[in-house]
Amino acid sequence: MGRIKLLNIVVDNVSMEEALEAIDEIILKKDKSYVVTPNVDHIVKLEYDEEFKKVYKNADLILADGMPLIWISKLMGTPLKEKVSGSDIFPKICKMASEKGYKIYLLGAAEGVAQKAAENLKLKYNNLNVVGCYSPKYGFENDEAEINKIIKLVNKAKPDILVVGLGAPKQEKFIFNYKDKLNVPISLGLGASIDFEAGNIKRAPKWMQRLGLEWLYRLIKEPKRMYKRYLIDDIKIIKLYFKYRRGVD
Secondary structure, three states: OOEEEEOOEEEEOOOHHHHHHHHHHHHHHOOOEEEEOOOHHHHHHHOOOHHHHHHHHOOOEEOOOOHHHHHHHHHOOOOOOOOOOHHHHHHHHHHHHHHHOOEEEEEEOOOOHHHHHHHHHHHHOOOOEEEEEEOOOOOHHHOHHHHHHHHHHHHHHOOOEEEEEOOOOHHHHHHHHHOOOOOOOEEEEOOOHHHHHHOOOOOOOHHHHHOOOHHHHHHHHOHHHHHHHHHHHHHHHHHHHHHHHOOOO
16 A cells, blocks of 8 residues: 655545555554544645644555545646545444444434434444444633543443544644543544535535536535635645646645
8 A cells, every 4th residue: 555645735545445455454553543534625625734734644554535636636747546535434433333334423413413313323333333422512622631531432342443523623733632632543523524424415426526516516516614615725626736746836
C-alpha cells in the first residue's frame, strides 16, 4: 500500500477493498489508530489550519473522499485507484463488523440520529453490535467536563471502532487530541455518514455520485447551509491545484 502526494497532503492509494483490509488489520493491532477522509473542503482548510495539518501528518490511513480528488490525481500524473468516501465505506465497515464480531460506537449527529442510524444498520446487517450512541452538546469541544464524559462513555462501551460524525475539522481534531485517552483500536471521522444511515439526510443519486456532483445535490437540498462551503470556500481548490502543480509547498 503506497502513498502519493496530492496537493498539500499525502493519500493512501488504495481501492475500497484494500481500504477495508487495512482497517481490519488496524483493528487487530489494537493500537489507537485513526482514519481521515480528505475532500476538497479538507484540502482548502489545510492551507491555513496548523492543527488540522498535525492531524493529517499523524493519520494512520488517508482515504480520498470525492471525485474531484481523483480527477486532480490524474491531472498531476499520479492517479488514485478509486474514490473511497466515508459515506461509502461506512456501511461496508458495518458489514465487516457484523461478520467479524467487531463492536461499533457512534458519536455525533443531532440528538437521536445516531440511535436511528444504529437501528437501520442492525436491520441491514445481522449481528451488528452497536455498543453505544451519543450526541455531544453544542460547543462540547470547549467543555472539559463534556469531553471527559464522552471519553468515559466510549471507554465503558469498549468498542473496536469509533465512528465520529461531528463535521470537519472538529471531528478529526477531537480524534487526534483524545485518541490516547480513548481505548479504541480505530477511530474514523465520517462527517454526515451517520445522518445518511439514519435517513436524516438523503444522499445524491448514484449517477450524480459517479459524475462527482454529490456536492451539487447537497447544495440544492441545503442551499443556506452549503452555499458558503461549495461556492465560496471550496472554489479555492482551483488556485491550490495550480500552486502545487508548480511544485510549491
